[in-house]
Amino acid sequence: MKHISVNNRHPRLLSITTSCISLFILLVLLFWFHNMQNTIEDEGASHLDFHFTYSTVEGYFLQSEKDTDPTRFDFKKENFGLIPRTYDSDPDHADPKEQWRHFEHHVRQLNQKTDEDTHYKVLFLGRHGQGWHNVAESKYGTSAWDCYWSMLDGADGLIWADANLTAVGEAQATEVHQLWDSLLPNGIPAPESYYVSPLTRALKTADLSFQNLDLPKDRLYEPVVKEVSSLPQLETQAHDKQLLREAIGVHTCDRRNTATYIRNAFPHAQLEAGFSETDPLWTADYREPELARRYRLAQLLDDIFAHDDGVFLSLTSHSGAITETLEAIGHRAFALETGGVIPVFIKAKKVAGEREQPPKEPSAGPPPCPSPPAELSN
Numbered sequence: 001m002k003h004i005s006v007n008n009r010h011p012r013l014l015s016i017t018t019s020c021i022s023l024f025i026l027l028v029l030l031f032w033f034h035n036m037q038n039t040i041e042d043e044g045a046s047h048l049d050f051h052f053t054y055s056t057v058e059g060y061f062l063q064s065e066k067d068t069d070p071t072r073f074d075f076k077k078e079n080f081g082l083i084p085r086t087y088d089s090d091p092d093h094a095d096p097k098e099q100w101r102h103f104e105h106h107v108r109q110l111n112q113k114t115d116e117d118t119h120y121k122v123l124f125l126g127r128h129g130q131g132w133h134n135v136a137e138s139k140y141g142t143s144a145w146d147c148y149w150s151m152l153d154g155a156d157g158l159i160w161a162d163a164n165l166t167a168v169g170e171a172q173a174t175e176v177h178q179l180w181d182s183l184l185p186n187g188i189p190a191p192e193s194y195y196v197s198p199l200t201r202a203l204k205t206a207d208l209s210f211q212n213l214d215l216p217k218d219r220l221y222e223p224v225v226k227e228v229s230s231l232p233q234l235e236t237q238a239h240d241k242q243l244l245r246e247a248i249g250v251h252t253c254d255r256r257n258t259a260t261y262i263r264n265a266f267p268h269a270q271l272e273a274g275f276s277e278t279d280p281l282w283t284a285d286y287r288e289p290e291l292a293r294r295y296r297l298a299q300l301l302d303d304i305f306a307h308d309d310g311v312f313l314s315l316t317s318h319s320g321a322i323t324e325t326l327e328a329i330g331h332r333a334f335a336l337e338t339g340g341v342i343p344v345f346i347k348a349k350k351v352a353g354e355r356e357q358p359p360k361e362p363s364a365g366p367p368p369c370p371s372p373p374a375e376l377s378n
């Protein structure tokens with residue numbers, strides 16, 4: 001009662017108080033908004049002016065060693081290639097059954113001890129199992145495939161546009177599943193992220209490899225279709241968006257399906273924000289050349305190293321994509337069979353400045369043949 005009477009007696013005082021409070025709230029809001037904008041701008045700016053330089057940490061996986069013969073090497077029989085050894089972080093432990101646990105401990109220690117601009121990650125790079133396009137390329141021969149058949153959606157009862165896996169390809173992916181299944185109890189670190197190319201054969205391979213595994217709760221198989229980078233500058237460079245894909249253009253097997261199709265066929269897969277309904281990049285007459293592909297895969301690594309705190313990651317993609325990833329990290333050449341997986345131990349160092357873009361090269365591959373070339377023996 002008294003309160004009201006005070007206010008009634010001093011209406012001007014009341015209105016001044018209200019104004020002051022309003023002004024204060026307004027200032028707080030403005031300040032907050034201004035700060036938020038700065039944060040966003042800062043992030044955008046810092047993304048624009050750095051990239052990473054990559055190197056392969058040798059001596060941990062057989063595949064990085066010079067005397068390993070890729071044509072004879074079977075990662076399934078060799079514990080993914082992990083070299084049995086001791087680590088200086090963990091000198092007392094040499095139980096070979098515990099090798100993966102020691103290795104994980106070692107890698108995490110390296111990350112802890114290093115400066116903030118240096119990161120270590122282990123990427124499991126998986127090539128899709130055999131697809132119908134692989135069958136067709138063998139059937140027609142590579143030169144006839146490249147100049148003619150690859151441009152069709154299919155022929156002779158085969159369909160290879162956005163090729164699906166063959167039964168052989170499914171079996172190869174299932175073998176990868178069995179390998180994980182046998183090594184998880186021995187402490188192999190399950191991937192912390194599962195990146196997959198948007199092409200059907202890669203999605204299907206990742207599913208067969210990782211679904212129904214006994215994975216730790218915080219590392220369940222939740223595939224992320226890696227197409228659009230979260231780095232702002234990449235979103236404006238259409239040519240570099242499809243980061244985890246195979247060489248883009250000309251071959252119909254490398255043209256992706258619509259987002260709707262992918263959502264229906266692989267409802268558990270998460271499409272990154274900005275994933276467009278139709279393939280925005282594939283064109284019938286320009287096939288991405290090697291340097292552009294290498295640049296794209298290095299940008300994929302930049303994106304992952306800038307945004308993914310995980311240390312053990314899975315990427316399921318394609319032979320060309322894996323070749324250029326190995327190139328980007330200074331790893332020796334190591335061709336994979338369909339369904340092959342190679343773990344790579346990477347050291348990344350953040351450096352100032354944008355990644356240098358390669359010059360625009362002419363379309364890769366031979367000029368198109370007007371009609372099916374005569375069956376060649378090649």
Ligand SMILES: *[C@@H]1O[C@H](CO)[C@@H](O)[C@H](O)[C@H]1NC(C)=O
Nearest residue numbers: 164165166170200204265266
């Ligand atoms: C791929 O082939 C399998 C087996 O024939 C089939 O079940 C599946 O639906 C196909 N997937 C797509 C996405 O076409």
